[in-house]
Amino acid sequence: MLAFAKEVHWRNKGRRYFAVGFPNESGGWVLRSSIFKGNILGGGISIQVLGTVKSIKVFEGWFDFLSYLKLSGATDFKAIILNSIANLSMRLMLDSLKERQKVELYLDNDTTGERYTNSFMKIARLYQYCLQEGLSIDWDLTMLRGSRDKLCKQITNLKIEPSKEVEIWRVETEVTDQRGYYTGYEDLNDLINRSS
Known part of the structure; x- marks a missing residue:
């Protein structure tokens, strides 16, 4: 530490x-x-680069990041520590995907963590779909400000036919939800504290 x-x-x-x-x-x-x-x-966010970066791992807070290090001993990734779930913006999601397509999410086991995990997974699918179909991945996020459903608006901006939208949600990505490893616990830090 x-x-x-x-x-x-x-x-x-x-x-x-x-x-x-x-x-x-x-x-x-x-x-x-x-x-x-x-x-x-x-x-704002904190970033730690450990060794040769093979993936990006996103943590809600520093103690989740430190708990992960204690549990895994892994030293070959870039850690993005949000310091507040509100810092997980669409821009941060896209920048992460552009840098490294393998992203692991270690968010809290609560409704907010669920919502942000689902959002990241959907953005990753849309991003991967754009790569596969040769569509732009340089999204103008300023156009999405104030939009309630930014993802739907982005799909419209990309001029994806409504009949093709279902294909987006079937696209495989390397973005994974890691909360299954600490089911029954609030987060990685809670897992360590209650297991000790």
């Missing part, structure tokens, strides 16, 4: 605080202690 984290000290309203701090991509820190959970100097 020392390679990924630092002890961070700060003051607020004359009081001193400290927490374990994990760096994020915006130059800020994700802070965790027994009394505080938050960010300083900006929020």
Whole structure:
């Protein structure tokens, strides 16, 4: 853990605080202690590259990432630590797929984790379908702002015939939902804590 984290000290309203701090991509820190959970100097995702990257693994938080390392010992992947499920944007999904088609999702076993996992899997299928059919994978995501169903709007933007839409959802991808490994637990960290 020392390679990924630092002890961070700060003051607020004359009081001193400290927490374990994990760096994020915006130059800020994700802070965790027994009394505080938050960010300083900006929020956002964190990225860790371990060894020769064979896949991308997406984790909701740092403790899920660290739990995975303890359980697996794997050192050949790029970790995207979301630090908040809200950071799993369509842009991040597409960028991940463009970089490496093998993506493993380690999201929480709750309704939000289910929703985001399903969204990522659908985007991956549409992306793979576009590759197979020679359609553009440079999607203009600004056109999708404010759209309730961004995926349906993107299908329309790509001019995919309605009769062909069913084929999209049958496309095989290398994006996998890993929550089955910790069924009955909230997340990987919960698995470690309750198994100890």
